[in-house]
Amino acid sequence: MESWVRKISLHEPSLKDNTGDADRLANALKRDLKTDNPVEIDLQLIRQLPEFIRRWSHQLRCVIFKDRGKYVLAGISDGEGIRPIAGIAVDLGTSRVVVRLINLETNETLAESAFDNPQAAIGPDILVRIHHADTPSGLEELSDLIVRELNRTIKHLCQQGEMETTDIYLIVVSGNTAMTHLFLKLNPHWIIREPYIPAANRLPLIKAAELGISINSTGRLMAFPNIGSYFGGDLISGVLYSGIHLQEETSIMVDVGTNAEVVLGNRHWLIACAGAAGPALEGGVTRMGMMAGAGVIDRVTIDPETHDFQIHTIEEKPPVGICGSGLIDLAANLFSTQMLDIRGKFVASNCGNRLIEKNGIDYLVIVPETESATGKALTISQPDIESLIRSKAAMFSILETISTTVGINLDTLSRFYVAGTFGSFINPASAITIGMLPDLPIESYQPLGNSSLGGATLALTKPSCIDDIDKIRGKITYLELNVNQDFMNRFSAAKFLPHTDPSRFPSVPPR
């Protein structure tokens, strides 16, 4: 099994071999790793070595990591395995931060926790936070908000995992470019101003203590590199987790978080684009509904004969609202049952008494007030449907644009990975019905779950994949959507259900 933890048995020094302790350890690690690359041991660790090496009778476990070709010692522990050795994977999301505690010797996940990004107190919108970073000590404040909550969570996870925070030697953080900047106290001022330049795309391996993170004082923190302002480390992490970059056949990965980001490719090439800057995505794919949670409608079916609604809620609690996947299910079923026309307008004759009107706006009742947990009817308005259609059209246009750029037909893709919460809940058949995702066999669709956290976990547990991160970065061609003229034409054509050209969706029954 691969592991960043190496058991090292040092030769005892003698009068004939007066190599220094640190040099002896670096040499032993080089032999153990079968590498000619340098192994760096920093001054803080060198200070600990003489005492610990002798206390542990020259038997020790070393936690290493790799950074741009060189290996770095992140910590040492006793050779007998008295103390555990752990790492932390972090998905640093704009709205939510997910933290996973991992045993670095067994590579098991020991515990997991999440918290709402406390930077939301400054502004839920990332732009507000970026502007706040320009105010006096605003950047420090934003970073400290995350660090404080991260420390609290790490402490809590360690209690669950029955260890001390000093047993943690590695942290891998995967976030978008802006979040990574704010976390590392890099001012993101220029990433929102033309030509949108990050302070750094590749980030140095730092001491976690440099940011005030309470793990072992010699422990290291790696942040996934970005490709540009609108294509962050979370995506690189996602590609790593998907394995697209290792496959001979061409696959696609879509991550719908705050932005809609797409990577297409195989082991020979990768092309990526992100939709955040596209005007069509304003209002965003993710604003279609509320966050998933107990009582939120995540699946809907409508009986084609009776037009009865069958709804499913998370944890099967009384309904409180609808999330993105539920909305897509709803729209697909409304369309199949001809309650929506190809323009996405409610068909009054088929909607019956579910259709109501208020202040000149049409609403469709999903759940009547008698069955709703809120005491009010749960409805969807004509503008909500139009917003959904803009979002799905944007999504499909992004997919078409990126595939056309490389001369690939979307139908020929071997796998379609859908990352994120969205990917876990979405019903691909419904997404195809409304023309959001291409008309591939259902089994081509594979949910990845939290691919950003998955990639960070891989970096912590599979040393052989570390070099892949830079390879992925080096291989990806980034397509800037907001400067692409074709995009707007495709977007207009995709604003119908499923599309102005129904031949692209053969599995969707024609009207």
Next chain:
Amino acid sequence: MESWVRKISLHEPSLKDNTGDADRLANALKRDLKTDNPVEIDLQLIRQLPEFIRRWSHQLRCVIFKDRGKYVLAGISDGEGIRPIAGIAVDLGTSRVVVRLINLETNETLAESAFDNPQAAIGPDILVRIHHADTPSGLEELSDLIVRELNRTIKHLCQQGEMETTDIYLIVVSGNTAMTHLFLKLNPHWIIREPYIPAANRLPLIKAAELGISINSTGRLMAFPNIGSYFGGDLISGVLYSGIHLQEETSIMVDVGTNAEVVLGNRHWLIACAGAAGPALEGGVTRMGMMAGAGVIDRVTIDPETHDFQIHTIEEKPPVGICGSGLIDLAANLFSTQMLDIRGKFVASNCGNRLIEKNGIDYLVIVPETESATGKALTISQPDIESLIRSKAAMFSILETISTTVGINLDTLSRFYVAGTFGSFINPASAITIGMLPDLPIESYQPLGNSSLGGATLALTKPSCIDDIDKIRGKITYLELNVNQDFMNRFSAAKFLPHTDPSRFPSVPPR
């Protein structure tokens, strides 16, 4: 001219090239350096880049350094040359610390200063300091003593050089193994205990701020690597300065400081030994006299006819005592004028009324009380002469041992470098006469001055020599004198003037 300062003109970013600022700078530096090796820019510098790059219109001067194959950015400054860029070379001696301020663009020395090692307050003897490092916060105290005085001196030098301490980006420190350990807060506990293992021989390039040194906050500190407990970075630095490692012909370098250290070799091989651990050197070569200073006798000649003494004092002040080189001159002249016999005993018949006796010990008056600045006669005792003879015998035995080990006859050496204050003052002819140094043509002897400071200066001013440091380390074979049996035999044979075998000193007139 070589320099660690690189003028860099960055391409301006564009929508078509959204490389991050740090990545853009690293790439530009790699092109400028014509290297494939990584160029590391740490987080602190990345934080400064976006603002400074734009303020300086993409024109900047970068201070770099090299560490184990990789280049490290130590700081950035304006491209127009408004601020100076400087470095500090430090000879970190057990008793004295010498500090040199260097302009890193012109490689000129701007100012130089020295101070007595403030650790002497803990103990003049290095062993006392090493034991003190084991007491609570003793190590921090010892390091801070040096750092405080170093900061004061750097500030003072900057005033002389008309710059700010923030204009300093590099410090190179050359010291022996114990001093380097104490300075870097590495506990030297094990370097005085068998088998004498340093915490580290190769030392990482650190931030000067890590030790509390007040230069630019991103500035870096390099400490010369050691070879072992008794062969320190100051010797590596000395070899670098001598250039022995570059020459086809075999040369020797001798550094008589607190220890007597010898390096013999050429561009193909180097062999070294240090005499500190040898019992014969107890009492030490350096205890022969007082430190050089105003009024100290540094040259002596004795008229062979009249036995009149001609003495020369430093700064030609009234005599207060005698230093090492004066003592060697004195002994050589006493021997040539037959006032000393081949065993080093005073010859009463030739010493006249200069020979006095007190409590059963013979003293020779060098300066009568009427001419002395102290009001007392300056004398040398029979035990002083014996001590000198033990020291010179040790010196010669070290030279013989090391040369015999490699099958080289001392007579065939092309150059004999004498480093340190000792090397600057010693009269080689006198040293040959007493059999301290081999009987080579006088012009073979070359004083190096402070070779430790010289090597540190080279590291700051000549980037191409940085790789030589590790090459020297890798090439040197270290000969442990105190475990060598032959040494004691040679030592006994060398306790005569000039030697039991006068044929080894053909230029010294036979008795």
